[in-house]
Structure formats: structure tokens, C-alpha cells
Amino acid sequence: MPIIKQMDARLADMIAAGEVVDRPASIVKELVENAIDANANRITVDIEAMGMKAIIVTDNGSGMDAEDAHLAFLRHATSKIAHPGDLNHIATLGFRGEALAAIAAVSKVTLKTRQKDAEGVYVTYHGSSLQGEGAATLNEGTVVEVTDLFFNTPARFKYIKSEQAEKHAIIDIFDRLALANPGIRMTLTMDGNMVKQTYGNNDFYALIDQIHGSRMTRDMTVFETDIQKIKLTGYLLSPQINRARKKDVHLFVNGRTIKNYALVQAVIDGYHSFLMVNRYPIALIHLVMDPSLLDVNVHPQKTEVKFANESLLAYHIEHQVKNALLKKNHRLPEGLKTIASETIGDIHIQQLDLDAPTRGDNQPAATADTPKLPTFDYVGTYAGTYLIFQNDEGLFMMDQHAAEERIRYEHYFKALAHPVKATRPLMIPYPLNLLNKDLDQIRHHRAVFIAHGFDFDDDVTLTGIPVWLIEDEVDIAIETMLSMLEEKTEIDLSVLRDRLAKDISCKGAIKANQPLSRIEIDGLVANLKRCQNPYTCPHGRPTVIKLSEHEIERMFKRVI
Ligand SMILES: Nc1ncnc2c1ncn2[C@@H]1O[C@H](COP(=O)(O)OP(=O)(O)O)[C@@H](O)[C@H]1O
Ligand SMILES: [Mg+2]
Structure with a gap:
């Protein structure tokens, strides 16, 4: 039966x-x-x-x-x-x-x-x-x-x-x-x-304000670009408006709201160094592409989507987000409210300036000749850590460690942009501590590694490294290169540089509480001014906070 x-x-x-x-x-x-x-x-x-x-x-x-x-x-x-x-x-x-x-x-x-x-x-x-x-x-x-x-x-x-x-x-x-x-x-x-x-009038500024709360789009960065045949539009809310969870990075493909871990992470990585650790951005990324390049039939709820070339797409998204944020002149966090850090619901706003201009008379876009930091004069140092400056707009406090981290981060980022192809011999040969599978890969791609400035005595001991690489970074460099070889069979130095710069900045081995001489202070300010993003350290903490003259007068009740 x-x-x-x-x-x-x-x-x-x-x-x-x-x-x-x-x-x-x-x-x-x-x-x-x-x-x-x-x-x-x-x-x-x-x-x-x-x-x-x-x-x-x-x-x-x-x-x-x-x-x-x-x-x-x-x-x-x-x-x-x-x-x-x-x-x-x-x-x-x-x-x-x-x-x-x-x-x-x-x-x-x-x-x-x-x-x-x-x-x-x-x-x-x-x-x-x-x-x-x-x-x-x-x-x-x-x-x-x-x-x-x-x-x-x-x-x-x-x-x-x-x-x-x-x-x-x-x-x-x-x-x-x-x-x-x-x-x-x-x-x-x-x-x-x-x-x-929502109004349904195709105005993204109004739409985002209606969904996320009013005035969220203040200082929003918008970019639009084509990556091969994919049209990519990004609406990036100011890093000063951020959340404790990742769920407000919204991805849309051909009008469909989707979930995709790698692409969400790419957006978050693009915000890297603008945001504090464990804070996440609010952003919308719209992709328009030929439907044949993606598979929406992965799950009955149709929210998961597979892309034909996901890692390449992620790489481009991260760079577009990062570049768009860098191009913008962000405001210095201002006033006492900044320091108290307002929290509205889950949304964390570092500044609330109720009479600030709204969209339309927005901040001008950054250009090469609008300096991102104002000119100010040194007044003194507080607690061995905070440098105080002034100009006719008000007082400025700079966290010297945060500033220095930012400068180092951008320095490495530049140094790796055009790495010199030369090898630096190691005094003590460095045995690679890798899985067998990875060692096999190194043997297989030996020529590629040598072309990039590595040298081996046998196939598992390093005797030389590229001049641009710091010894502490050898392992992560090799791991990153291996994963690139696995995915794309070639080494993309710009991706590698990103990974390394991030890693270096995370280590942040910077002197604490060290008094700086006047020359060092001037050098620090000059270097910070040259940074593409002088506002935050690589971990997203502010480097400079402004206390405006108005704010100070209010504190002393000279104005209300
Ligand atoms: N709100 C609607 N307006 C017009 N047609 C609808 C609507 N909802 C469902 N339908 C019709 O019913 C069909 C079945 O809907 P559904 O079970 O959701 O399947 P699917 O959307 O995958 O086709 C749709 O293909 C469409 O033709
Ligand atoms: Mg349906």
C-alpha cells in the first residue's frame, strides 16, 4: 500500500x-x-x-x-x-x-x-x-x-x-x-x-523628508553616474544624520526595493571615515539596468536579487559614494548642541540649527578654490589635546589626535595612488603564515607578486616587499591580493590601497596627550587644510568643532 x-x-x-x-x-x-x-x-x-x-x-x-x-x-x-x-x-x-x-x-x-x-x-x-x-x-x-x-x-x-x-x-x-x-x-x-x-511628484527631497522626517535632506549629496550600462543614482544624507542600524541604506533596482548585503556594505564603506564606528548612514541608491543582468527569482518574496557582476558593482558604488561625499563642503559641527548630541528617536543628529537655510539656498558645492576649513589663529591648548583657535566667526576647537589621524589616513591613501614599483629587502625574512590553499595560490601567481615588488627565497618566506608597503601591513596586503586574484585574476591597486589605508587608520598608533610645539601646530593645521575631508577622523569623530560668536553671546545672555 x-x-x-x-x-x-x-x-x-x-x-x-x-x-x-x-x-x-x-x-x-x-x-x-x-x-x-x-x-x-x-x-x-x-x-x-x-x-x-x-x-x-x-x-x-x-x-x-x-x-x-x-x-x-x-x-x-x-x-x-x-x-x-x-x-x-x-x-x-x-x-x-x-x-x-x-x-x-x-x-x-x-x-x-x-x-x-x-x-x-x-x-x-x-x-x-x-x-x-x-x-x-x-x-x-x-x-x-x-x-x-x-x-x-x-x-x-x-x-x-x-x-x-x-x-x-x-x-x-x-x-x-x-x-x-x-x-x-x-x-x-x-x-x-x-x-x-508622500506627494508622488517625483521630488526626491520632499519624498525623503516625508519618509524620514523633516529637514533630513539638508546637506544631502546627490550623484548620478553610469557604470558600464548601469545607471546609478545616489541620494546620500549628510553623515551628521545617522543611525544605529543598517536598515536605512535603501537599494532599488529598476524600481524594485531589494536586499543585498554586499551593496549595502559598499555604501557603508563609502561613508567610512565620515561616520563614527557603529553608526550607519541613511542613503538611497537607485540602479537602472538591463533586467537580463539580474536574477530576481531567487526567493518567493523577490527581495533578494543576484547581480551578474556583484563585486565590481560594489566596488564602484563604494567609490562613487566616497567621492561624492568628499566633493562636498560639509559644515563644521557647530554649537553646544553638537556637543550634547541631540537624539531624536533613533536618528542621531549632531547639529540642529533651526534657522539655517533650507534647500534652494543650499551650501555651494565645493570647488577647488573654496577652502574646506576657515582661516583661524591659534589661541592655546586645552588639556594637552584640544587646540583652540579663533577668527571673527567664533572659536574653534580641534582634537589634535583626530586631526593627525585624518592627515595620516589621507597621506597613505595618496602614497598608494601611484606606488613606486621597487622592492625593499627585509632584514629578517618573513615566513608567510597562510593556509595551504593560499600558499598554493601564491606559488601559482608567484610572477604577479614579484611584478608588484614582493620577493621570496622559497615560496613561503618573504625576503622583500614593495617600498610602498609597511611591514605591519604585509599580511593584509597579501590576503587582499589573493582574494582579488581569486575573483578577478588580476590585482587592482586602487582597491588594495583602499583596504590598506583603512587598515592603517584603524590601527591609529598615534601619540596620546603629547604637547605640540607651535611649529608642529602650524604644520598640523596646514596639513589638515590640505585634506580632502578635514571634518572627521577616519573613524568618523569630528576633528574641529565651531562655537560661533552668536552662540557665545547667547551663553553670556548678551543676545537671546
Ligand atoms: N491591484 C491590482 N490591479 C490590477 N490587477 C491586479 C491587481 N492585483 C492583482 N492583479 C492581477 O492579478 C494577477 C495575480 O496577482 P498576484 O497573485 O499578485 O501575482 P503576480 O503579481 O505575480 O502576477 C496579476 O498578474 C494581475 O494581473
Ligand atoms: Mg503580485
Whole structure:
């Protein structure tokens, strides 16, 4: 007697539903994506009781006819792809034809829809079985109402996290969808209260302010570039606005919000040395590329995407972010509030200057002849560490160690830009301490290493290193070179230089509490002024803080 039976469709649907709808937020995502695919330019999301009671998504998109309103609930039923070849160039957010079937399998759903110049219809499903259908009155578009979520899968219900967690997950997905679609007016209400609303007028400044909070785009850096055939646009919020978590680095590919660890990390690395350790930027990266260069069919929720050339893309993103931030004249952190470090919710703002100019009369873009640091005169040193300066704008305090770290970091960065190809013999040969696999690689690529200035007596002992390399950095240099050889079969010196400069700056072996002579102080200031980013040390701490004359007068109550 066989014991294996094919499942009936309803059971199979319930199991499959788990991959698509694991929590209320994923229903919000699927329904809004359907509305976007239907070319809506207004989408409203209404949530009750964290989505457990009701999720209602209303759009003004194309709508469906009566027949499609039924077909939409079948598993693997879609209007978006038809042939295997279509999988190679998916231009819509949906394509698997599973979402409505999956949602209906675990909840009670009513879909009302009306096409232009047609009558409206509705269909109702409870846990995949048709409960009712008929005529409906509504505007052109579609309304999907999901109630009693997980009423028939109590096990799933139990896994729902705290109310707060579900609420955040919904807001999070809404934010991503809204940021990905600047041309769609989106509204989110929860239990009748308006939570977020965007204008849908394609203005990224307004959009980001609406999603992340007002005045977030002050000092935002925007860049646009082409990398091979990929169009890359970045919106980089000022490093002074930062977060404790990584989740506000948003990636979008062809309008789809995606997760990709390597690319998020590339953005964070681009902010390296502008941000403190364990603080993360808020940034949006939009990629537009030929759909055949990526695979979105990795996971049923379609949030993971594989790129044909991920590491190269990551490398370019990091450099674009870094260069764009370097080009900008950031402000010196100013005033006492800086020092107290305002915290608003999770967002950490190092400066709050309420009468500062808003966008439009923004800071001028940096040019070669606008100095990034003002000219000031030395007044004295406090606590053996903080150099005090003044000019007619106010007082300036410089952390001499932070300044020196910045200077060293940029020095190494430059030194490695055009490394001299010469070998420096080692007094004491250096046995490489590597895995066998790596030693094999070195043997294999011996000629490449020698061409870059290394020398070996046998194949595991170094007798010479390139002149630009510090002895402390040998291991990391070799490891980095090996991983490049593995990935790309050649050594990219600019990537190597980046890695090394970062590593050097992390070691930061800089004298503490050492009094500096006047000549040294002048040298330090002159060198800091020559830096591309004089504002922060490589770990993101400020190098200079300004106390404006106005601020000082306020402290003494000369002005209010
Ligand atoms: N809001 C909507 N407006 C118009 N058509 C929709 C909407 N939602 C779903 N549909 C139709 O129902 C089909 C099935 O939707 P879904 O189950 O989400 O699968 P997919 O989006 O992967 O095609 C879609 O292909 C589309 O034709
Ligand atoms: Mg869909």
C-alpha cells in the first residue's frame, strides 16, 4: 500500500503561502506591488490592529475585468509573464502569480475592482474557497481587503512578533515602497491615524523628508553616474544624520526595493571615515539596468536579487559614494548642541540649527578654490589635546589626535595612488603564515607578486616587499591580493590601497596627550587644510568643532 499521496490544492496552497506571506508586512508588500504593476499613481494602505484585523490597499490602477478578478486568485496565475524567456527580463514587480492565492489561503479576502468604462465587480474568498461575487461600486482601480489574517493557520499566528515589531515592519516596507516610487502618491494609515504620506511628484527631497522626517535632506549629496550600462543614482544624507542600524541604506533596482548585503556594505564603506564606528548612514541608491543582468527569482518574496557582476558593482558604488561625499563642503559641527548630541528617536543628529537655510539656498558645492576649513589663529591648548583657535566667526576647537589621524589616513591613501614599483629587502625574512590553499595560490601567481615588488627565497618566506608597503601591513596586503586574484585574476591597486589605508587608520598608533610645539601646530593645521575631508577622523569623530560668536553671546545672555 503506498503511503505517499499528492496533496490537494488547498493544503499545497497553505504550505506555499508560508513562503510569500509570513507576516502582515509581506501582505502589504505584495498588494502594493500589485497596485504599482497596475500603473496606479495613488495607493492607500489602511491597517487595523497591526494588520491582524485588516489590511486594505486601494489603488487607482488599471483594474481587472470580472473573469480576471477570479483568475487572479489561482495559484501561478499571472498576467505578467507567459513564457520561460520572459523570466530573463522581468519588468514588473510581480511575476510568480502566487501572492493573491497565498494571501487568500490564510485569510479572508475581498477584492473589488473596476476597469475604465466598465462595471465594478467583487469576489470574496475565505481560506481559498469562494464565498461570494457580484457587482460592486467603486472608482476605477482596485481595492483589496484582507481580514482575519491567519484565522486558519494558528501556528503562524503564534509566530507574529510583538505589536510594535509588526507595526515597524509594516512602516518599513511602506517606506521602501514609497522611496522606490517617487511618482506615486502613497498614504499609510494605522487604526485611522495618518502615519505617512508622500506627494508622488517625483521630488526626491520632499519624498525623503516625508519618509524620514523633516529637514533630513539638508546637506544631502546627490550623484548620478553610469557604470558600464548601469545607471546609478545616489541620494546620500549628510553623515551628521545617522543611525544605529543598517536598515536605512535603501537599494532599488529598476524600481524594485531589494536586499543585498554586499551593496549595502559598499555604501557603508563609502561613508567610512565620515561616520563614527557603529553608526550607519541613511542613503538611497537607485540602479537602472538591463533586467537580463539580474536574477530576481531567487526567493518567493523577490527581495533578494543576484547581480551578474556583484563585486565590481560594489566596488564602484563604494567609490562613487566616497567621492561624492568628499566633493562636498560639509559644515563644521557647530554649537553646544553638537556637543550634547541631540537624539531624536533613533536618528542621531549632531547639529540642529533651526534657522539655517533650507534647500534652494543650499551650501555651494565645493570647488577647488573654496577652502574646506576657515582661516583661524591659534589661541592655546586645552588639556594637552584640544587646540583652540579663533577668527571673527567664533572659536574653534580641534582634537589634535583626530586631526593627525585624518592627515595620516589621507597621506597613505595618496602614497598608494601611484606606488613606486621597487622592492625593499627585509632584514629578517618573513615566513608567510597562510593556509595551504593560499600558499598554493601564491606559488601559482608567484610572477604577479614579484611584478608588484614582493620577493621570496622559497615560496613561503618573504625576503622583500614593495617600498610602498609597511611591514605591519604585509599580511593584509597579501590576503587582499589573493582574494582579488581569486575573483578577478588580476590585482587592482586602487582597491588594495583602499583596504590598506583603512587598515592603517584603524590601527591609529598615534601619540596620546603629547604637547605640540607651535611649529608642529602650524604644520598640523596646514596639513589638515590640505585634506580632502578635514571634518572627521577616519573613524568618523569630528576633528574641529565651531562655537560661533552668536552662540557665545547667547551663553553670556548678551543676545537671546
Ligand atoms: N491591484 C491590482 N490591479 C490590477 N490587477 C491586479 C491587481 N492585483 C492583482 N492583479 C492581477 O492579478 C494577477 C495575480 O496577482 P498576484 O497573485 O499578485 O501575482 P503576480 O503579481 O505575480 O502576477 C496579476 O498578474 C494581475 O494581473
Ligand atoms: Mg503580485
